[in-house]
Amino acid sequence: MKSRLAACLALPLALLAGQAFADGDGVWKSGENVYQKVCGHCHETNIGPNLKGRQLPPQYSIAVVRNGFRAMPAFPASFIDDKALGQVADYIAKSAAPAAKP
Ligand code: HEC
Structure with a gap:
């Protein structure tokens, strides 16, 4: 449980540091x-x-991404712009189910 909490805190803190995850010039591919x-x-x-x-x-x-949802933090437009959010929402909607875990 502790490590889950740490993981949940690590990302929002990274977000405060700026666009830590966007590639290069801060634009999502x-x-x-x-x-x-x-x-x-x-x-x-x-x-x-x-x-x-x-x-x-x-x-x-x-x-969910903009408002947060219970345990999930909200992500502001300064981190994921509307275009990138639309793209990732579309990606999730069309994605195939993950392979079953053994
Ligand atoms: C810091 C961890 C974390 C990150 C990063 C994260 N999520 Fe979540 N997300 C959660 C958790 C935890 C829940 C479950 C919340 C609950 O039920 O309490 C959740 C729930 C959701 C749900 C609702 C799922 C359902 O079954 O109804 C959606 C949709 C979602 N997240 C989308 C996203 C998208 C899109 C991104 C990337 C932009 C993202 N999340 C990034 C932790 C995260």
Whole structure:
């Protein structure tokens, strides 16, 4: 439980330090890029629930990211701009379910 808490705190603190995860000039390359560099920290590590293969409506993902959702922190436009957020929401909506874990 302690390590989960640490992981949940580490990212928001990194966010305060600026666009620590965007590539190069602070521009996100694609929805997949945002997913891997931001969402994946929690959603590929079982800290957050699996998002892939669930056809989550993009509007839902966008609302969760902007407003936060219970244990999930909100991400402001200064960190993920509207365009990149739209792309990652689209990426999640169309993604295939992850391979079953053995
Ligand atoms: C710091 C960890 C963390 C990061 C980073 C993170 N999330 Fe989450 N997310 C969570 C947690 C934890 C929950 C579950 C919240 C709860 O139920 O209390 C969640 C829930 C969600 C949900 C709701 C899932 C459902 O089953 O209804 C969506 C959608 C979501 N996150 C999208 C995203 C997207 C998109 C990103 C990347 C921009 C992202 N999250 C980044 C931790 C994170």
